[in-house]
Amino acid sequence: MRADLVSASFSGAVEFIFAPQESNVTGGKEVGGFDKTLELLVGHIEVTVLALALALLIALPLGLYLGHKGRGELLAVGIGNAGRAIPELAVIALVATLVGIGMRNVAPALALLGIAPILVNAYVGVRQVDPAAVDAARGMGMSELSIIRKVEFPLAVPTVMGGIRGAAIVIVATATIAPLAGVETLGDFILNRNVYGENGLLAGAILVALLALTIEGLLALLQRRLTSDGLKVKTA
Amino acid sequence: MASPAPLAAAGQVGGDFFKERSSDTLPCQANESHLFCFDWARENIDRYGTPTQQHLEIVVLSVAIGFAVAFALALLAHRTRRLQPPLLAATGVLYTIPSIAFFFLLLPVTGFGRDTAIIVLSAYTLQIIYRNTMLGLGNVPDSVRDAARGMGLTNRQILWKVELPLATPEIIAGLRVATASTIAIATLVVLISAGGLGTEMYGSNFNFPTAILIAVAIIALMVLAFDLLLLTAQRLLTPWRKARSG
């Protein structure tokens, strides 16, 4: 009996994604459907990309630099650990109340959550680069910047990408509750069961899961492309 | 305004029930730009008791179950190399799905409440614990294994008496990360009516920074406490590392 409950729910959810349905609330307007789904999907991607870009802008150079210099280990690792323990709901609530609602305010808050994994992984990634390789490069007369770009970064790619993927996961996840702060993402279907009904609820959950997996898949692919062939054997 | 004539009320509350309020006499907590209201915090700290208790229960159960499952899977994969990639991938997928989506995906099956919360939170811990256990076991030098085999230990004895003890730091490192993130994510279970500290960040507390910050502070305390506890456990379990530390 459970099985057909489940399948009924899931088929209802799939219907919801593609065809508008009668709303739970009177007023005569329909909810759901492809247009709405697309709208929320775009919103979700928008805020995710914005936040990720911001986080990368701040944390990647900083982490790479600190790792290269070998300084600030306590800071980097500390932020990494602390970042893991920040409750997303608190961030969204505080931003909505103290700063303001809307994409302009929420995207930086999401970026904040993404900074921790990117920073610590960039740091660690560079730190664990074989010092022999760096010495060799220095011996060859490469500039500091060249060393970072041509030696340390390529060798650190797997770890750094790991950090970026981690940041993407937490940002996509928090973007799901962004509707609480006035940013319309796929989380809207989940959080506003009143409007979208049980079908919408499930549809939202499915869509968010698929989106997260897709983004993760794309980043994994990117990591593969960026990882120099020499390293690929090890990381297979 | 078209309001119906109010029905005759019994009007039984005492005269002192009502308070005169005006913009300049409102207490600290009525203004949502106030970051922290100490008086309110002092007077209302005990309302955090039950949420903290619920939170602790959910976290401990989830990490325990997650550890049990991930550990078992790791032991399995340690023996059967072929299982390693699919298990890593499977635990990875579970980790990638955002918790909120995961909670509601399980809705038709397990409904609202603590059970769903624990299932999802346990699933979350699988990847890091599994990966770290595999890492720890993989880091054991072959020479040590060979030496043990040379001494006549069976594979099983090698695993439990040599490999696992040496892998303990990695395993506990994974546990620390898993616990910290579980404590944080567990705040979301309020959305599926499973209680926890998220209840003080949601509903009428959503625009009340003081309440949210207190909950965040408790979360931080919890993370710290468990982290130190696990670290201590590690030091107790690996006494041979004493010579190297300090």
Add this chain to the structure above:
Amino acid sequence: MRTDQTRMRVLLAALAALALTLALAACGSSDDSTTSGSTEGDSAGTIQSNPDNGKVSLTIGSKNFPEQEILGEIYAQALTAAGYKVKSALNLGSETVALKAVKSGQISGYPEYASTALTSFFGLEPEEVPADANEAWEKANEEFEKEGLEAFEPTPFASANAVGTTKETADKYELETVSDLEGVSEELSLYGSPECRQRIDCLAGLEKLYGLKFKSFTPVDIGLRYTVLEKGQADLSILFTTDPQLSAESDKFVILEDDKEVFPAGNIIFVTEKSVAEEAGPDYQETILQVQEGLDLKVMQELDARVELEKETPKQAAKAYLESAGYIG
């Protein structure tokens, strides 16, 4: 030597932090106990505990905003005082979710606004909602009975949606009634709950019955309805007539008069299944009706103020009301 000291310190710190956390958890909720049973020499209003009721388990639900939670708590605590075994499931969601919960037996009953029931469940247009509280209740009850449900008599107070704004905005555009928004609304942003778009006693009604078009509509959580006005993000916001901010901060916020009567006011009627009411015995309905007698507009606003402004829990506010009115000892 040094490592031993450090280890001791680490261990002590861990134990201290853990102890603190556990102490907090062990605190428990100190306001858990509700008094049951009567005390001597009290007014006739005190709820008497009936041992027969102990066999009946009830679950009281409510919708997910403070006023509803307060009402849910009042009923739950009152029924506990009457001797029932009561659980609460407050924060269910909107009316459709709550009604579903009653029909499926997940909850025994919940407090609904008669106007919401008529417009949301039974498809009435706002102007068809009777202005008289008893008439509205009777009409709703008629419809509920067709589904095997029953609604108890109404509370003294009524609440309605309202279009609200800051005093500055009202003065700037000379707004006193909702109709005054004609011609001006295109420049103004409206913020409301997510379901406002669909509701006839919200945005749908403003568009259809007032013929207003707004510059934008942004859905926000109900809890932020004043935040967005204060922060200047919203020109207009959907408020409730029982909001404590309207009297406590009357110099900052105003509501526009609903001259076309699109936002019908609703008194609270307790909705439950007939079978549940029968099984629970006469005390079920009697206690509920008894305890809501004191809920006039002023009292409800005071209770809302305690929860929304002073940030008390609905449980505390409900208890204070029941004690002050002498319903529980």
